[in-house]
Amino acid sequence: MNPGRLRVIAVGKVRKRWVSEGVALYLKRLPGLQVLELKDSNPATEAQAVLAALRPAERLVALSEEGEHLGSVALAGRLESFGSERLAFVIGGADGLDSVLKKRAHWLLSLSPLTFPHELARLLLVEQLYRSQSILQEGPYHRG
Template identity: 65%
Template sequence: MNPGRIRILAVGKVRKSWVREGLEVYRRRMPGLSIVELRDTDPVREAQAIRAELRSDEQLITLSEEGRTFRSRELAHHLNQSGSDRLAFVIGGADGLDPALRARAQWQLSLSALTFPHELARLLLLEQLYRAQTILQGGPYHRE
């Protein structure tokens, strides 16, 4: 898993300073990872903007409460075996993702059975991606 080949396409802006600070911690730890913020409108327009941002060589992964849940080690190995060098994680807005976009995803990820604000979901996703990276590299960050 190469953080330089991971993008997060997120609907909405991060307004809370403590979330921005947390995101910056993980961005420094994962140089090359990029986050694209998209305008918060309605699911259909958001899906159009997401499709316009997607690269043809990226594997689309949407975050959804209906998605698959993983333990951290399972997620690390799943990402490592994804079959693609480039991954695009999509976090929708308050009204969720357009069903057609979700159907286009190679797989859906659920961070929890709970629902989180998009800002917090973004922070949780970055933490789990960093954790997956350290698991795959054999680093000391992840402890069981």
């Protein structure tokens, strides 16, 4: 898994310092992974901003509670199956993702059956991306 082919597009700013510090820690461990913050508004406006931010070769992965539930090992395998394709993981704002994005998504992914604040979802996602890399490289981080 090459973190340089992954990007996180997140609606809203991280306001909690401990979340920012956690995200920063995993971004240091995943050189090349980019996080793009978009201004929060309403789901329809946010969807247009996300679509405008997508790069031509990126596949959209929308984080949604209706998405596929995977364990960490299965997530690592799924990421590996994309090979060299570029993926853009989209985290919606406080009101979630507009249906336009969900329909456009190549893949709907759920981090949990629970609902999380968008800030926490960002931290969980970058941690799971790091865990996936560790699993694929057979590193010591994942002790599953």
